[in-house]
Amino acid sequence: xxxxxxxxxxxxxxxxxxxxxxxxxxxxxxxxxxxxxxxxxxxxxxxxxxxxxxxxxxxxxxxxxxxxxxxxxxxxxxxxxxxxxxxx
Amino acid sequence: xxxxxxxxxxxxxxxxxxxxxxxxxxxxxxxxxxxxxxxxxxxxxxxxxxxxxxxxxxxxxxxxxxxxxxxxxxxxxxxxxxxxxxxxxxxxxxxxxxxxxxxxxxxxxxxxxxxxxxxxxxxxxxxxxxxxxxxxxxxxxxxxxxxxxxxxxxxxxxxxxxxxxxxx
Numbered sequence: 001x002x003x004x005x006x007x008x009x010x011x012x013x014x015x016x017x018x019x020x021x022x023x024x025x026x027x028x029x030x031x032x033x034x035x036x037x038x039x040x041x042x043x044x045x046x047x048x049x050x051x052x053x054x055x056x057x058x059x060x061x062x063x064x065x066x067x068x069x070x071x072x073x074x075x076x077x078x079x080x081x082x083x084x085x086x087x088x
Numbered sequence: 089x090x091x092x093x094x095x096x097x098x099x100x101x102x103x104x105x106x107x108x109x110x111x112x113x114x115x116x117x118x119x120x121x122x123x124x125x126x127x128x129x130x131x132x133x134x135x136x137x138x139x140x141x142x143x144x145x146x147x148x149x150x151x152x153x154x155x156x157x158x159x160x161x162x163x164x165x166x167x168x169x170x171x172x173x174x175x176x177x178x179x180x181x182x183x184x185x186x187x188x189x190x191x192x193x194x195x196x197x198x199x200x201x202x203x204x205x206x207x208x209x210x211x212x213x214x215x216x217x218x219x220x221x222x223x224x225x226x227x228x229x230x231x232x233x234x235x236x237x238x239x240x241x242x243x244x245x246x247x248x249x250x251x252x253x254x255x256x
Binding site for chain 2: 006
């Protein structure tokens, strides 16, 4: 059985804005995107988002390792059977 | 006449003895043949048993190695999440943003791009696709950072754990 197809992830652009550059940011943002409408995250929420993604990645990697374990465990090994052991 | 009877009796006795000897010989040979056959079967059974034991031992060793490898891999998967948590605890992103928002933004975008490519590789894909245009060009915003370095990380370092923490 083949593995699921790899994750195809889209790039995401992050803007870091503080009070000092807020006006410049709004002007530049409107020039680039046409409208001033965006999603804002506090730094704490951004950290939480990063940790959540890291946790999901850990889960994916561990699941993959477990799949590899079972694949290796059930893989046929011709040398390891009674008949060949008898021939030895 | 008496001699004839005696002769008959002697011949009968001798015949009986001969028949008994023949019977004993035949049954003994049959028993020997049966025992020889049983012995051969037992030898085969012992060989099969020993071979089975050998296979079982080899399988036990194989599964022991697989278990050890699995535990190592599971631990490795935990490591970078823990390291990310540690780095976030040591850093102050708010202060970094107040001090130099554009530099922080560049590192965040580089790390984020590296994270997506890392996950693509983790799932069996090709993580070498081109970086987004805002990381490839010298934009006026100064957000370019192709290194994918983690926030607060020395650009000269090349940490593998960056992938886990690169969501920043």
